[in-house]
Amino acid sequence: MEQAIFEERRDQIHRTGEGPFELACNRDSLAGAVSQRACVFCGSRVVLYPIADALHLVHGPIGCAVYTWDIRGALSSGPELHRLSFSTDLQEKDVIFGGEKKLKAALLELIERHKPKAAFVYATCIVGIIGDDVGAVCRDVAEKTGIPVIPVQSEGFKGNKREGYTAACKAMFTLTGTGDISDISPISINILGDFNLAGEIWIIRDYFKRMGVTTVANITGDGRVDDIRRAHGAALNVVQCSGATMELAKMMQDKYGIPFIRASYLGIEDMADSLYAVAEHFKDRDPGIMERAQQVVREELSVLLPQLGQYRKDLEGKKVAIYVGGAFKAFSLIKAFRHLGMKVVLVGSQTGTKEDYEELAAICDPGTVIVDDSNPLELSKFVKELDVDLFVGGVKERPIAHKLGVGFCDHNHERKEALEGFVGMLNFAREVHASATSPIWRFVPRREAMAKAEAAKKEAL
Amino acid sequence: MSDSPYVSTTNACKLCTPLGAALAFRGVEGAIPFLHGSQGCATYMRRYIISHFREPMDIASSALGEKQAVFGGGPNLKKGILNVMSKYGASVVGVATTCLTETIGDDVPRLLAEFRKEFADLPLPEIVHVSTPSYSGTHMEGWHAAVAALAGQLVTQKAEPQRRVNLMPGLVSPADLRHLKDILADFGVDATILPDISDSMDRPALLDYEKLPAGGTTLADIRAMSGSLGSIECGRASHVAESAGANLERRFGVKNLRVGIPVGIRESDAFFAALEDLTGIPTPKKYQDERGRLVDAYVDGHKYVAGKRAIVYGEEDLVIAMTAFLAEIGVKPILCATGATCKNFKAQLAAVTEGLLPEPPEAREGVDFHDIAEQAADLAPDLLVGHSKGYTYAKAWNVPLMRVGFPIHDRFGGQRMRHVAYGGALELFDRLVNVVLERKQEDSAVGYGYL
Numbered sequence: 001m002e003q004a005i006f007e008e009r010r011d012q013i014h015r016t017g018e019g020p021f022e023l024a025c026n027r028d029s030l031a032g033a034v035s036q037r038a039c040v041f042c043g044s045r046v047v048l049y050p051i052a053d054a055l056h057l058v059h060g061p062i063g064c065a066v067y068t069w070d071i072r073g074a075l076s077s078g079p080e081l082h083r084l085s086f087s088t089d090l091q092e093k094d095v096i097f098g099g100e101k102k103l104k105a106a107l108l109e110l111i112e113r114h115k116p117k118a119a120f121v122y123a124t125c126i127v128g129i130i131g132d133d134v135g136a137v138c139r140d141v142a143e144k145t146g147i148p149v150i151p152v153q154s155e156g157f158k159g160n161k162r163e164g165y166t167a168a169c170k171a172m173f174t175l176t177g178t179g180d181i182s183d184i185s186p187i188s189i190n191i192l193g194d195f196n197l198a199g200e201i202w203i204i205r206d207y208f209k210r211m212g213v214t215t216v217a218n219i220t221g222d223g224r225v226d227d228i229r230r231a232h233g234a235a236l237n238v239v240q241c242s243g244a245t246m247e248l249a250k251m252m253q254d255k256y257g258i259p260f261i262r263a264s265y266l267g268i269e270d271m272a273d274s275l276y277a278v279a280e281h282f283k284d285r286d287p288g289i290m291e292r293a294q295q296v297v298r299e300e301l302s303v304l305l306p307q308l309g310q311y312r313k314d315l316e317g318k319k320v321a322i323y324v325g326g327a328f329k330a331f332s333l334i335k336a337f338r339h340l341g342m343k344v345v346l347v348g349s350q351t352g353t354k355e356d357y358e359e360l361a362a363i364c365d366p367g368t369v370i371v372d373d374s375n376p377l378e379l380s381k382f383v384k385e386l387d388v389d390l391f392v393g394g395v396k397e398r399p400i401a402h403k404l405g406v407g408f409c410d411h412n413h414e415r416k417e418a419l420e421g422f423v424g425m426l427n428f429a430r431e432v433h434a435s436a437t438s439p440i441w442r443f444v445p446r447r448e449a450m451a452k453a454e455a456a457k458k459e460a461l
Numbered sequence: 462m463s464d465s466p467y468v469s470t471t472n473a474c475k476l477c478t479p480l481g482a483a484l485a486f487r488g489v490e491g492a493i494p495f496l497h498g499s500q501g502c503a504t505y506m507r508r509y510i511i512s513h514f515r516e517p518m519d520i521a522s523s524a525l526g527e528k529q530a531v532f533g534g535g536p537n538l539k540k541g542i543l544n545v546m547s548k549y550g551a552s553v554v555g556v557a558t559t560c561l562t563e564t565i566g567d568d569v570p571r572l573l574a575e576f577r578k579e580f581a582d583l584p585l586p587e588i589v590h591v592s593t594p595s596y597s598g599t600h601m602e603g604w605h606a607a608v609a610a611l612a613g614q615l616v617t618q619k620a621e622p623q624r625r626v627n628l629m630p631g632l633v634s635p636a637d638l639r640h641l642k643d644i645l646a647d648f649g650v651d652a653t654i655l656p657d658i659s660d661s662m663d664r665p666a667l668l669d670y671e672k673l674p675a676g677g678t679t680l681a682d683i684r685a686m687s688g689s690l691g692s693i694e695c696g697r698a699s700h701v702a703e704s705a706g707a708n709l710e711r712r713f714g715v716k717n718l719r720v721g722i723p724v725g726i727r728e729s730d731a732f733f734a735a736l737e738d739l740t741g742i743p744t745p746k747k748y749q750d751e752r753g754r755l756v757d758a759y760v761d762g763h764k765y766v767a768g769k770r771a772i773v774y775g776e777e778d779l780v781i782a783m784t785a786f787l788a789e790i791g792v793k794p795i796l797c798a799t800g801a802t803c804k805n806f807k808a809q810l811a812a813v814t815e816g817l818l819p820e821p822p823e824a825r826e827g828v829d830f831h832d833i834a835e836q837a838a839d840l841a842p843d844l845l846v847g848h849s850k851g852y853t854y855a856k857a858w859n860v861p862l863m864r865v866g867f868p869i870h871d872r873f874g875g876q877r878m879r880h881v882a883y884g885g886a887l888e889l890f891d892r893l894v895n896v897v898l899e900r901k902q903e904d905s906a907v908g909y910g911y912l
Contacts, residue, residue, distance in 0.1 A: 039501025
């Protein structure tokens, strides 16, 4: 079994309770290890993707654009330009002679056709190598078209997803500070790091609205360019996700003095705590806000808790493995599973930081496996060894779970089910329940073998 | 080259070259696909392939970072191969390049020669390499290049003559491959299908996670291809300078027959004729009966689909094959479109519709969905025929989409769809008639219960 783990990766795996906690992370993926990670481009694309009235042009060969075509579940209440896949589709001669001319022509053509509010141009691996001056082309086209044309330095090989987040934040930061903020309420926030998967941001915005808080910009779920231009007028930035938009919040704090708080809308406590934290921030300016926040939570829980109890009855004691992109999501998931009476036995992420993992280790039960930048061999080894009943992850993890005859919950950017907010917790419980309690597990070879062994043991007695 | 009047690409009707190569390598027993490039490429392609096949798709990567992009990816390539050797125990490593490594100028053949020398004391796997810069060609070219590389690099000697047939089926579904294997078995010959993803991309539930899924063409069978009765290559479009079959013919005199992907009666007839030619055995009665049932179904259902106007899009080989099928059942292919550019696309479309249509269908290559959509408004199709990517357009135009080929990721069971030979055509025909009937029933004010 142990042979599933690469020697070089031993310090990226830890079992809580076995010696002092230490976990190596933020390393380049090991060559040949079939990492579940993507690249810098992916990080940028994820963050900027939901800005629905911007043009997103991928400057590179076709693959980068086509593999990200409408794969996210980020919904828009208006324009849907983000769901199209634009590419310069670089060809061999562009690689030899440079792609700047093609980029410029493509931009002019697409801006003319779609009249976007802004354009983002993503530099891919090859653009970094052939040395196209994407910034110069963008400046030129911006001048000609009168809209912001923003380069995103997302060359795939320049690190992992994290660097992509930074590149996206830098790109968006150039937009902030350019809109009129005179009519913005003093009790106002920007929602950062939520991508409106399956309409989640609409759930969250409603809670804030009921508390009396105005949302200036959704960054970036259901995002609009003009809102981001005014984002510096908000009184507070509420940042979700382990790091996707944290840089932007920090930049806005430095430049505009806007404070930020971290939030999570997954699970009961985290959702409630996020609302309370925002209320706490505004309580001097609006003395009734905390009362209203509590009211929202009370109302929602009175609906949710009885239903949740039903699911818990069946799920009590089942074991869960979590492998997600960002570590921050894992905290909320661990807490959410406790409400369902389930035990997390493995938790890992593609891009967690030292701090993330330390915090994770602190809230995990003893014996939990914590893993950074894992791969199919390790994940399947642990899922089997820990006799997991349910795996939570994305598309690439799903066949690993299913092959081993284990239930699965899709918790990724492509999900079609809203999992945030109180109603999201209910959807989550429903999905977990539907998978973990399905009768089909009886027939999977692993369970059949276990049942057989059990029967043989009884026979022997 | 391209028939698109635009510089930019919107919603491409193709995928990139290394994806095709990685998928083809997965069809060799004990092989692991290995992309020489940055980590993201392998991950994106895995994700993409998984959504169609719903099977694990482990693709290793040399995971190049900034340093390697500047100083060369050799050390990472070598280290990566050592790592997949130790952890996966692969007997074949299929190395495909990406745009990054092609452009920084990594000389992969030289690096691999160095690798073999440096680690000569280790039990090394076979390493097959293919150049697949993603700025040149489509996933189909990557596929065919990988197949050609497998034949070119692994078949090194003339094997003993054997009653075997080599079949290069192109990118068809695992269900198609199983059907083809049955047919070859019924001809009483041993078959080498290259590549064979029927097992690796459509596995039974098993006790364990398989590092290397079982199944796939064996190394021994690949080596023996030079002693076969002959080769049949499916796919009328020309992709690579020299195909696997042509390569084996040039070097070892193995007769090479090229036919279309056998979809529909005429293309299946040609396929069976090729088998008869190579084996000297007449088509077994079973298939004559299947053909008969197919004709019977065509007759029974022809009125429901007569004159329906279809836009067909996707990979050039499949577009040609589907057009052949549609034309023979009386559906009018009003636009045949592909994202690829290949020099004989139009001529082959004309060839497969000869005698069935008054004139060849309109064909466009190097186009994207924006180009197709622009024309569709005027064409007013009744039906779209192609992979899942046409869904948003079908929805927007309120016409049914009959899903065929790859990728099918908005429906369940894409890997189990049959397209080829008489049996596959029968399933396609049933589906198509039912798509039309369902629409008619939905649109009917009164509804009806009998045909």
